[in-house]
Amino acid sequence: NAGVMQNPRHLVRRRGQEARLRCSPMKGHSHVYWYRQLPEEGLKFMVYLQKENIIDESGMPKERFSAEFPKEGPSILRIQQVVRGDSAAYFCASSLDGTDTQYFGPGTRLTVL
Amino acid sequence: KNQVEQSPQSLIILEGKNCTLQCNYTVSPFSNLRWYKQDTGRGPVSLTIMTFSENTKSNGRYTATLDADTKQSSLHITASQLSDSASYICVVSDPSGTYKYIFGTGTRLKVLA
Numbered sequence: 001n002a003g004v005m006q007n008p009r010h011l012v013r014r015r016g017q018e019a020r021l022r023c024s025p026m027k028g029h030s031h032v033y034w035y036r037q038l039p040e041e042g043l044k045f046m047v048y049l050q051k052e053n054i055i056d057e058s059g060m061p062k063e064r065f066s067a068e069f070p071k072e073g074p075s076i077l078r079i080q081q082v083v084r085g086d087s088a089a090y091f092c093a094s095s096l097d098g099t100d101t102q103y104f105g106p107g108t109r110l111t112v113l
Numbered sequence: 114k115n116q117v118e119q120s121p122q123s124l125i126i127l128e129g130k131n132c133t134l135q136c137n138y139t140v141s142p143f144s145n146l147r148w149y150k151q152d153t154g155r156g157p158v159s160l161t162i163m164t165f166s167e168n169t170k171s172n173g174r175y176t177a178t179l180d181a182d183t184k185q186s187s188l189h190i191t192a193s194q195l196s197d198s199a200s201y202i203c204v205v206s207d208p209s210g211t212y213k214y215i216f217g218t219g220t221r222l223k224v225l226a
Contacts, residue, residue, distance in 0.1 A: 004156070033212065042117070042202065042216035043157070056210060091156050098212045101147070104156030 002027065004094050004105035012111045013082050021077040021108045025094030032075045033102055034067055037089040048098075049075060055098075082112045116140070117205050117217035125223045130193055134220045136186040136203030144211045147204040148177050148188045151219065157202055160188070193224045 005024040013019050025032050030051050035043040048056040049069040060067065064082075069075040079086055089109050093102035117138045126132050138146070145164050149157035161170045161177040163186075169178045174191045188201055200219040207213035 031212070035214075035216075040218070042218045043214070044216070045207075045213050048210075048212055056213065058209075059213075093156075095212070098210075101159050101162060102212075102214065104149075104158070106154070106156050 004092055004103055006090075006092050006105035006108050008108060009106060010109050010111070012113060014113050015083055016081050019079040019082050019086070019110055019112075021079075021090050021092075021110070023075040023077070023092030023094075023105060025075070025092075026103055029094035029096055029103075031095045031098055031100075032069050033093045033095075034075075034077050035091045035093065037091060037107075039088075043091060046077075079110075082110075084112050086110060087112045117203050117215050119201075119203050119217040119220050121220060122218075123221040123223070125225060126193055128193060128195055128224050128226050131189065131191050132193060132222065134188045134190075134201050134203075134222070136188070136217055138184050138186070138203070138205050138215075138217075140205040140208065140215055141184070142208055144206045146177075146179055146186050146206075147214075148175070148186075149202045149204055151200045151202055153199070157204075160201075190222075193222075195224050195226060198222060198224045 034046040037043045045059040047067045064080045089107045091107045093104045095102045120135045147162045148160045151157040163179045176189045179186045202219040203217040204214045
């Protein structure tokens with residue numbers, strides 16, 4: 001049973017480009033969470049999604065960031081017009097339901113040049 | 114403001130020794146407290162989970178304790194191994210949603226041969 005998968009593991013973008021981060025949850029999990037970890041800081045909650053629904057996006061920056069979890073395929077975290085401050089590790093987690101333990105993927109390390 | 118603070122920031126011990134990591138939180142109320150282990154370049158992996166009514170929980174050589182009155186938790190590692198070298202993160206569920214984790218910044222443990 002494969003764990004949570006994220007790709008790419010490393011992503012380099014120039015300022016102004018778009019970054020697309022993908023997350024495939026554990027088999028059987030329909031709840032997905034995205035977290036951001038800045039250097040020397042703890043992970044910070046961004047958004048919680050179920051299939052085709054955004055449940056809680058209270059941690060998402062108001063502009064340039066969006067997330068989706070379509071009926072088929074992985075969850076996508078999209079960052080438009082990236083800036084240097086977006087450089088961070090982005091972790092995805094999944095769970096069986098909203099109260100269950102979250103299982104984390106290996107993260108995508110985004111570097112904005 | 115709901116916060117989770119950990120100490121020490123970093124710790125170096127010799128293989129075979131025991132150590133205790135501390136977590137103080139201001140999150141209130143909360144439904145559960147977890148300890149995660151995060152290896153360098155990887156996602157966090159759950160070690161223990163305790164509800165507010167539990168005092169202690171063990172997972173092999175890892176034992177977590179919780180004092181809800183003083184809002185403190187500790188993680189005790191017995192007979193440390195080289196593979197224990199990692200960051201240990203205290204995580205508390207946000208009162209606004211059990212799915213919304215509040216992460217501490219972690220304690221970086223280095224075990225030397």
